[in-house]
Amino acid sequence: MALLQIQEPGGKQAKPLHRRAVGIDLGTTNSLVSASCGPGVETLPDSAAQHLLPSVVHYSKGKPPLVGVEAKALLVDDPLNTIASVKRLLGKSLSELKAKQDYLPFEFDEARADGAPAILTEAGSKDVVQISADILSALVERAEASLKGALEGAVITVPAYFNDAQRQQTKDAAQLAGLNVLRLLNEPTAAAVAYGLDSNDQGNVVVFDLGGGTFDVSLLSLKNGVFEVLATGGDTSLGGDDIDHAIAEWIAAQLQESAAVAVPSVAKLRQLANAAKHELSDKPQTAIVINQFSALLEESTLKKLTADMIRRTIMSCRRVLRDAGLAVADIDNIVMVGGSTRMPLVRDAVAEFFGKTPLTDIDPDKVVAIGAGIQADVLIGNKSPDSFLLLDVNPLSLGIETMGELVEKIIPRNTTIPVAKAQEFTTFKDGQTVMSLHVVQGERELVSDCRSLARFELRDIPAMVAGAAKIRVSFQVDADGLLSVSAEELSTGKKAEIQVKPSYGLKSSVIEEMLQDSQSHAKIDMEARSIKEAQLEATQLLDAIANALLVDGNLLSREEADSLAESIKALENTMTSGGSVQIHAATEELNQASSDFAAKRMDLHIANALRGESIDAVEK
């Protein structure tokens, strides 16, 4: 790797102390740890020379947890105490997870007060942060044995699509495992780091990362040692596991058809499916044998089974290109990451879409960990700080709820981080002294369709007429992609702020679903939004007229009052049932109907003002 061979000027001087820092790829299926040793950064093996640590933890009474291969071996026999793919559970609430029960064989701890998911095991209740921390601890132990000393820092990778809650829990798990987190790094970025350094390419790189449980695609531009993430996209629940799942279902269907043998357990089917998938990476067909039963799985069948998944990955590529404003021809390199990119079907589809053969030189299972290790080496100070820089983007839009349950986006997706943005809001009612702020994440226009991140209140706003108070809401996203929000009333300087932490039990769905929804619902959203806006406008007019009638109702004749009441009633009816056009029309009509009244009020108040009397005095 070219950059790692760069000598410091005057390199013959005594070497500065080398500090122990590692890169960790905390994966859904497997995890790895890497460090700079000798000429370059390498992944570290365990005592059995295995680099990949299966991300599986087994708990038993009175014993420390088992992590890795030994735990994985117990998956079939002791499913309740053996936890795999914990990464899929990060940042989710118990209710969200239960909706996906078929994937999850364990028992959840219902007694937890905070609604955070925890699993009941022989060794007690274990939450997802604890389980992740146990995997990290196993990696730390391996690294400390290999590097002969305590670690001073770590870079941990997360899928680019991870939301705020998922990032925060990853960081919490690392802290629980006693790690000093130098940076959370997006996995595709780490992969580009691993590849980018041994070429002096200037140009645009697509990182295509199809792992066990997640799919990420990122577009990076490399220039003068600076990696800039132009756009990211993907799917938080698409990966090799789904391919195994599809094959397993196919096997089950074949078995049922033949009725020769009983269908084995889901775990057993998965094992068979996984083995068949690997076989097909270099053979056109493979036989699946269960007792007397045998079925032939051909590449063409696999192609059919995976067609939809592969199509979804290519869609994401197209979208990321568009977000970055680039065409296929602008892409100089495609980096393949994740075990599933060993599948020829995946490689072919990517090559066909980009019209280029993707890069596969570095082991696709190790490339992310290696990139993280390189970055850890730079951040801890072992490498010259001019070496390179990573500029990341935030993967999902961040916004705030406004009147009428609409989302005002403050930071749109794919904005380079860190970023700070502020927007001014105002009060909606006369004399309003409290403003509730609701922070949401997602692409849709209605609050109920986005993920709720946090709620907080700004109190003691001085009482003013509606619209007079100026409240500045500031969003700050740091380099790890973590958000904090503050609100300030500008005339008094009264402030309230919050660090956004995962909030459980709130209505939300998987990010990927949210993103897809956002697109297919764009039209419905727009109409829903116009209706909400029209309703808001109508409410404001109704409020204003009601207030005016209270004060100056005596200015109207009986007929005038009746006719105004009729228009009010008409608008109230239309508001609940009509579309935006009808509501607008009814609002306009009421506006017209009340214009004489408004003029009379105006005359009266001007007359009073000229006489030097206050309105209050007139009322009395």
Next chain:
Amino acid sequence: MQSLIRNYFTLFNLPEACELDQESLSAEYRRQQGEVHPDRFANAEEPEKLRAVQLSSYLNEAYETLKSPLRRAAYLLSLRDIDVEQVNQNDLSMDLLLEQIQLREKLDELPIDESALASLDALRSEVNVKLEKQEKKFAEFFDLENFNEAKKVYHELQFLYKLSAEIDAGEEIRLGY
């Protein structure tokens, strides 16, 4: 360390004008991020880290503003104390409104399936041609210090960019996202 209140053009050593050398902007942005980015302060004390986040955020905001022709135009006008948020009815010509309605109708009339993709591309090209023309026009008025006319062109640009975003959204729907 530089002060946070600075003209974005000065910040990047660029002349304050509509025409902008994107290469110089990017190069200078990357160079400065190399100095202030929080990653450079991963081992520093909290106050320094916080300062790095602030400076780096400011740099990002400045960069995004100058990089986008629309935001750059608004920024240039704001430097001349012209508030683009304030839209006057007579700022928008009837011709422009009619043209917008026609373009929108074209977009709305396309079938909601993949058969519309080619037409969407054609519509996008049409909008892009108009965008380019209006961007030139904006620069001309701005250079002549005719800020009122420049502001009108800015609003036309705003329409076109919005339409362009809707074409993109339309494409995503038809691709089945």
